[in-house]
Amino acid sequence: MVSGGRGLPCVAAIWCSVYGAAHVWWLANPGAPWAPPEEVFSPGRWVAVTLAFTAAAVCSVIATGIGHHRAAPVRWTLVVLAWVAGAGLIAYSYMLAISLATMLFGQADHWGSLLTRAAGMTAGALTLACAVAEQRRVRRACPHCARVHGRSPERRTDPAPRWACLAAYAAIAGCAARVSVLVIEFITEGKPLPFALGFSFGVFIVLLILAGTLLPLALVHRFGRIWPRWVAPLAGRDVPRWLVLGPALFVGASMAGYFGVAGMTAWFLGKGNLAQAPVWKVSLEMFGYTVWGLGLLAAAVSYHALTRPDCPSPGPAVPSPKVTVPRAPRTSS
Structure with missing residues (x-):
């Protein structure tokens, strides 16, 4: 359901916090066991720290605001920040595909790097999921199918835009x-x-x-x-x-x-x-x-x-037109 609960943003906030804390530890202790090397051609590990804790903070705020009324500009700001942080975490973990490809060719990869990249990709995906859920709430999408009836495609057979x-x-x-x-x-x-x-x-x-x-x-x-x-x-x-x-x-x-x-x-x-x-x-x-x-x-x-599932209650119910029955003229006795 679109309204959802606090479960997803809470999980996202915890996951991103742990991911960011790990990078803080590796920044302070670069020679620590299982410390993966920094990603090539990236500004540095501090980028991962910034993105992770930004995502954690935004997801936490989203979680505390579910079920409460907030001004639309505030909620849209949270949506934008979540999109930026989530996309940034995924972009920072771009080497995950290369790690998986090297495993396909039977070449051993740095397991710390592989797990860290997978964790970063997961953190980004969880943050984007929170952004989408909050965006649906702001747009007042249908609580059953997440569509905005009248503006979203209603079935799989509809043509792609x-x-x-x-x-x-x-x-x-x-x-x-x-x-x-x-x-x-x-x-x-x-x-x-x-x-x-x-x-x-x-x-x-x-x-x-x-x-x-x-x-x-x-x-x-x-x-x-x-x-x-x-x-x-x-x-x-x-x-x-x-x-x-x-x-x-x-x-x-x-x-x-x-x-x-x-x-x-x-x-x-x-x-x-x-x-x-x-x-x-x-x-x-x-x-x-x-x-x-x-x-x-x-x-x-x-x-x-x-490809969203069919809505069990497509669109708001349209009230039937009110029929006015003319009153019979009154007769004097």
Whole structure:
């Protein structure tokens, strides 16, 4: 329900506080056991501390205000702060996707870094969930389905908005730009295609290409919400929303964070091996990945709204028109 309770913001506040306290400990004791190294191309660990305690404070204020009347500007301020802190925590944990990819290839990663990044990603997700819940309360959304009846899509069969379709096809264009670099290198330099580098890497590339073609289309077209006819056993049934939404959010956030934040920063500062690479190549890779990730995130917002469960009480009841019965004229006796 939209009104919700204090459980989620309380959990978010505690989780973010513990995450921030761990970073404070590592700042004071950089050589402590299990202390992960600072993320590359980030301003420093103090950013994580600031974001974590900001998120904890905002979630705590949201929790104490549930069920009480507050002015709309105050509540919108909390929503904005929660969105900024949550998105910042997710962006700071951009290396989580790389950690998981290295595990896929059988390479050992720093377990402290892996767990810290996962904790940061979770802190950001919890904070964003609090932001969404508070935003729904401010907008006076339906307590049964979280829709604003009359302004939100009411069923899965409703078409995706144009801006979502534009975002999805922008993601496909970003994927095409990135893949074009591989094709150009294969043609001009004779470099092997990724499929020739081993089975695991080939599977990874196939999944990546699907995330840049099939996944964006599924976010904005009917077959991503209702199984099509050619899926005989499931035809006509609802597609589990997190089967599409989960990968879209994870891949989109990882690409936007890793390439849009860290990659762009490294490129502009001339760090790493990006300074020696041709400008056209780095441009296609960095902007391709960034547009790809942002497009997935934007299309996922529309998909999330379109796949909400049906409302058991759609819209406010419309009162029936009042019928006035003319009174019979009075007769004198």
